[in-house]
Amino acid sequence: MAKSINRKIDKHLRYWQREDTGRPLASVTIAEDFFFSRHYGAAQPLLQPGKVITPDMLDVSAFMADYEQMYQDSLLVEQDGFWVGMPFTGIPWMEAMLGCKIMAMDNSFVSEPTGATIESQEEIILDQHDPWLAKYLEFTGALIELSNDRFPVGEPIMRGPSDMLGAILGQEAMVYAIMLQPEKSSRLLRQLTEAFLQVIKKQQALIRDFHGGRSIGFYNVWTPGKCIWYQEDLSALLSPDLFRKMLRPCGELICKDYEYTAIHLHPSSFFIVDELLEMDELKVIQVNKDVGGPSVSEMMALFKKIVKTKNLIIWGDLTEEDLALIQDQLPSKGVYLHIIAKDITYANHLLQTISRSV
Known part of the structure; x- marks a missing residue:
């Protein structure tokens, strides 16, 4: 076991140092679909369309059996990454902490705007005693205890500044706010960035190192030091110029105090890649292979452009043809x-195709 762990650590060190790893490194999530909320048995009773979800409804201890099973399944897959325990990915955590109502749907949980407008919304300050924040940290603590140093604990999907502002005001209202009241919008985006950083700092203070490093959650990428990742999905609604002026400074602030940094990117936001490549403290661009396209073949030119200067993570239901x-x-x-595979057998089959081609 120790030799296997050391080999994985060495591969990750070479990945971060941009040295030859012989082949792309790979990790896996076992899932039949992308509706990750319903993969937790403990979440099933909450998935009632229209049900308002409050933090007291999440029994953290009830989720631990699901996490343990996911960890045990990960041991049956010959992957390069370490499975990462994360606070339940189904909850829009930042939106909830900022006052948005959380509603259940058939397969997921969503947030509703608070009713604030750009005119009425003044400063945004994270409530240090917010019950959703407490629940997030409760999940973190329970996962650390469950891990007992068997697996790392990390950050789940967390919305970026534009996503948070869009959640509070509504997406269309956010776009108009940024265009018509840029100074106030910029101030609010900065405050949202600081709120996000406060949450991650609190979580990081609880997390213990795993074999001398940390891990990027959701993608299972080990890092030799402190790490953070974020997204700006609603950048897709803005222009390149607005991204540069309004959102790039937020990303630079997020990355500033962390050694290993990543941004999650959908094809709808590919137009911001040139700006991202200029952000010196951003180390990784993660790109989704989204349902409905574009294909890996269609994205290949962009992948090549990214990997010239930054590390790349490709996420999705990658096929044998994609891997080749x-x-x-x-x-x-x-x-x-990071491959989404329907079961353990198929996951190992895909990973073997990567190894055989070396």
Whole structure:
């Protein structure tokens, strides 16, 4: 076991140092679909459309059996990454902490705008005693205890500044606010960035190192030091110029105090890649292979552009054809794959195709 762990650590060190790893590194999530909320048995009773969800409804201890099973399943997959325990990914945590109502749907949980407008919304300050924040940290603490140093604990999907402002005001209202009241919007975006950083700092203070490092949650990428990742999904609604002026400073602030940093990106936001490549403290760009396209082949030119100067993570239901294309056309350094596979057998089959081609 120790030799296996050391080999994985060495591979990750080479990934971060942009050295040749022989092939793309790869980790796996076992899931039949992308509705991750319903993969937790403890969440099933809450998935009633229209049900208002409050933090007291989440029994953290009830989720631990689901986490343990996910961890045990991960041990049956011959992957490069370590499975990462994260606070329940189904909850829009930042939106909840900022006062948005959380509603259940058939397969997921969503937030509703608070009713504030750009005119009425003044400063945004994270309530240090917010019950959703307490629940997030309760999940973190329970996962640390469950881990007992068997697996790392990390950050789940957390919305970025534009996503949070869009959640509070409504997405259309956010766009108009940024265009018509840029100074106030910029101030609120900065405050939202600081709120996000406060949450991550509180979580990081609880987390213990795992074999001398930390891990990027959701993608299972080990890092030799402190790490953070974020997203700006609603950048898709803005222009390149507005991203540069309003959101890039937020990203630079997020990355400033962390050694290992990543941003999650959908194809709808590919137009911001040039700006991201100029952010010196951003180390990784993670790109989704989204349902409905574009395909890996169609994104290959962008992948090549990214990996020239930054590390790349490709996430999605990658097929054998996708993996062959990636190995044929991308360098064997700075590339990490996170594969969504329907079961353990299929996951190992895909990983073996990567190893056989070396």
